[in-house]
Amino acid sequence: MSKGAQVDGHAVNGSRVLEGDCLLQLPELCQRGERFELLYVDPPFNAGGKRRARLASGVERARGTLAYDDHFGDVDDFLRMLEPRLAAMRECLAPNGSLWLHLSHHTVHEAKVAADRVFGRGAFQGEIIWIPGNGGRRRNGPSVTHQTILVYARGAQLLWNADDASLREPYAETSLRMHFRERDESGRRYRERTIGGKVYRYYADAGRRLGSVWADCPAMNANTPLTRETTGYPTQKPEALLERIIRAATLPDSRVLDPMCGSGTTLAVAARLGRYCVGVDLSPVACQIARERLRAILEYTGSSTKGRLADAQLQSLGRTDRAV
Numbered sequence: 001m002s003k004g005a006q007v008d009g010h011a012v013n014g015s016r017v018l019e020g021d022c023l024l025q026l027p028e029l030c031q032r033g034e035r036f037e038l039l040y041v042d043p044p045f046n047a048g049g050k051r052r053a054r055l056a057s058g059v060e061r062a063r064g065t066l067a068y069d070d071h072f073g074d075v076d077d078f079l080r081m082l083e084p085r086l087a088a089m090r091e092c093l094a095p096n097g098s099l100w101l102h103l104s105h106h107t108v109h110e111a112k113v114a115a116d117r118v119f120g121r122g123a124f125q126g127e128i129i130w131i132p133g134n135g136g137r138r139r140n141g142p143s144v145t146h147q148t149i150l151v152y153a154r155g156a157q158l159l160w161n162a163d164d165a166s167l168r169e170p171y172a173e174t175s176l177r178m179h180f181r182e183r184d185e186s187g188r189r190y191r192e193r194t195i196g197g198k199v200y201r202y203y204a205d206a207g208r209r210l211g212s213v214w215a216d217c218p219a220m221n222a223n224t225p226l227t228r229e230t231t232g233y234p235t236q237k238p239e240a241l242l243e244r245i246i247r248a249a250t251l252p253d254s255r256v257l258d259p260m261c262g263s264g265t266t267l268a269v270a271a272r273l274g275r276y277c278v279g280v281d282l283s284p285v286a287c288q289i290a291r292e293r294l295r296a297i298l299e300y301t302g303s304s305t306k307g308r309l310a311d312a313q314l315q316s317l318g319r320t321d322r323a324v
């Protein structure tokens with residue numbers, strides 16, 4: 001992490017990466033009483049083949065270190081893997097928590113039905129259509145230029161920061177000219193609308209609420225060797241995407257869990273925003289990268305805050321429960 005990077009809060013002691021199958025690791029976390037306000041999970045897409053990490057510059061990805069297998073068989077085989085893990089994830093959620101399940105066209109429709117079975121149809125909150133910017137444009141059929149993130153709530157009270165700036169976007173120029181003609185005593189431009197007999201005031205500088213299609217978090221930021229955040233791990237997601245999700249669904253004292261954390265993007269952002277976070281991954285390469293990423297942030301924030309893990313604490317955490 002560069003010295004210039006912004007650190008919003010204090011990375012919290014105990015944030016860590018666990019190596020293993022989340023189906024086994026999550027019940028252990030639950031047994032210890034750990035509950036999380038946010039679970040973001042980005043499973044393999046079942047797109048076929050093996051995914052490899054490019055750990056050194058100049059190494060072709062095809063010759064890189066094996067990171068994980070992206071082939072489970074047909075969609076039913078994939079669901080047999082996913083569904084029990086979703087059930088384990090649900091148990092780890094705090095009463096006001098949410099699960100964000102990131103999938104592609106390969107499995108999202110069947111996985112939605114499986115997730116409805118686990119959470120209950122009424123727990124489905126909606127979906128984000130994420131446009132990574134690097135999707136496949138096809139000659140002989142519809143292009144594939146988006147991925148889908150399904151959002152489920154654990155209970156009736158969903159933690160949702162509707163007014164966070166990351167969930168706002170500027171009004172269109174024409175809308176500003178047409179509608180925002182009033183100014184308040186401090187000079188801020190606004191418009192008022194009456195809905196159901198109640199008057200609502202909207203400020204131009206606050207922007208409007210973001211829609212459900214997110215096209216401003218390009219995957220390229222996570223996937224080209226030219227950027228700070230690229231680790232070389234395959235299918236790494238951009239920090240901007242995770243930052244928006246974490247800001248939407250957590251508060252500074254919230255806890256974040258990524259049960260298939262890959263290179264640790266969720267953890268890196270959560271730690272930078274001062275949230276306690278735990279990552280789990282089957283792949284030793286993923287865990288190594290995620291630990292290094294998390295450690296860099298904890299050390300950075302730890303230099304001036306409580307974030308740094310004490311050596312004794314590191315040692316006491318054991319083999320599968322090693323801190324970063």
Ligand SMILES: C[S@@+](CC[C@H](N)C(=O)[O-])C[C@H]1O[C@@H](n2cnc3c(N)ncnc32)[C@H](O)[C@@H]1O
Nearest residue numbers: 021022042068236237260262263265281282283
């Ligand atoms: C698409 S990658 C995640 C990428 C991650 N979001 C990032 O930004 O780097 C999917 C990850 O799921 C992991 N995985 C697959 N099955 C798993 C399981 N049963 N338990 C834990 N991790 C698993 C893989 O090893 C892989 O790292």
